[in-house]
Amino acid sequence: MMSLDAIFFYIISAFILLMGILAVTTRKIFRSAIYLLGSLIGIAGLYFWLEVEFIAAVQIVVYVGGIVVLIIFSIFLTQQSGKEMPRTNLSRNIFSLLAVIAGFLLSCSLIHQYGFEAGSQPFDNAVSRIGLYMLNTGKDGFALPFEAVSILLLAALIGCIVIAMKSVPTKSTK
Amino acid sequence: MTEIPISHMLFVSTALFFIGMYGFFTRRNMITMLMAIELMLNSVNINFVIFNKYLYPDKMDGIFFTIFVITIAAAEAAVAIAIIINLYRSHQSIDVEEADNLKN
Numbered sequence: 001m002m003s004l005d006a007i008f009f010y011i012i013s014a015f016i017l018l019m020g021i022l023a024v025t026t027r028k029i030f031r032s033a034i035y036l037l038g039s040l041i042g043i044a045g046l047y048f049w050l051e052v053e054f055i056a057a058v059q060i061v062v063y064v065g066g067i068v069v070l071i072i073f074s075i076f077l078t079q080q081s082g083k084e085m086p087r088t089n090l091s092r093n094i095f096s097l098l099a100v101i102a103g104f105l106l107s108c109s110l111i112h113q114y115g116f117e118a119g120s121q122p123f124d125n126a127v128s129r130i131g132l133y134m135l136n137t138g139k140d141g142f143a144l145p146f147e148a149v150s151i152l153l154l155a156a157l158i159g160c161i162v163i164a165m166k167s168v169p170t171k172s173t174k
Numbered sequence: 175m176t177e178i179p180i181s182h183m184l185f186v187s188t189a190l191f192f193i194g195m196y197g198f199f200t201r202r203n204m205i206t207m208l209m210a211i212e213l214m215l216n217s218v219n220i221n222f223v224i225f226n227k228y229l230y231p232d233k234m235d236g237i238f239f240t241i242f243v244i245t246i247a248a249a250e251a252a253v254a255i256a257i258i259i260n261l262y263r264s265h266q267s268i269d270v271e272e273a274d275n276l277k278n
Contacts, residue, residue, distance in 0.1 A: 003177065005177075005178075013182075020194070020213055021193055024197025024201070024213070029203065029206060036213070039216075050223055062244050062245075062248050063244070067212060067251045071208065071251070085202075085206075088201070093200055096195075096200050097196065100193075100199070101192075103192055103195070104189065108185060108188060118229070119228065121232060122231065125227075125237055130237060130238075134238070140234070142238045149246070156250075159253055159256070160256040163256040
């Protein structure tokens, strides 16, 4: 008899995988974005199940609140969202399915062979501890990657504006 | 301690990674390819959190890698969508087969 905890894990996993499969196989692009949203919410649920609440909150804020909304807006800007996408040709479909199944079986056999053993220590991931590590310049600190990622975000911000900016026409008449 | 073996959790993230890979191989539309990449990045995040929680509970590296991967995924999605919208403006299409100006 499985405990309630284990049943929750399998329900969440089945939901994530089902939504992921639907997101990559449906032929309506808007539905694909909604299934992706479902899968990301399921992953946030999995983080709650793993008791890493901070990561779960970040997942919801950044992915569900940011990236999926951005994707849906770009679908509205570039597509007729009700139209079906053209079917992929059969040979590409078959070969990518074969490659994916082969990779999956290989990875599963590797995981099975290695047989990870869980330790018994509790995992302390309080937000205060995460904050202390993030701005710590000492041995276990993450201040340097934090700063590097800040510069990356600034560069991405400027890059987005430059790329998406409408170029000013140099000549008024052609 | 949970009674679910770690390998079951890793199977979930592996399956999600290869679902994303399948989407990346079969889709020809740039927005759906971007969605497939997001699925793959998420499966990697699940792996990092599981390894950190169960194998190295005294460290925080997995949590921080997850945070940085989420940040970089957000930046990547923003830049990718800027490129896609610019491409749509010049080609009226976001199919990867039609973005072949550099080829000929």
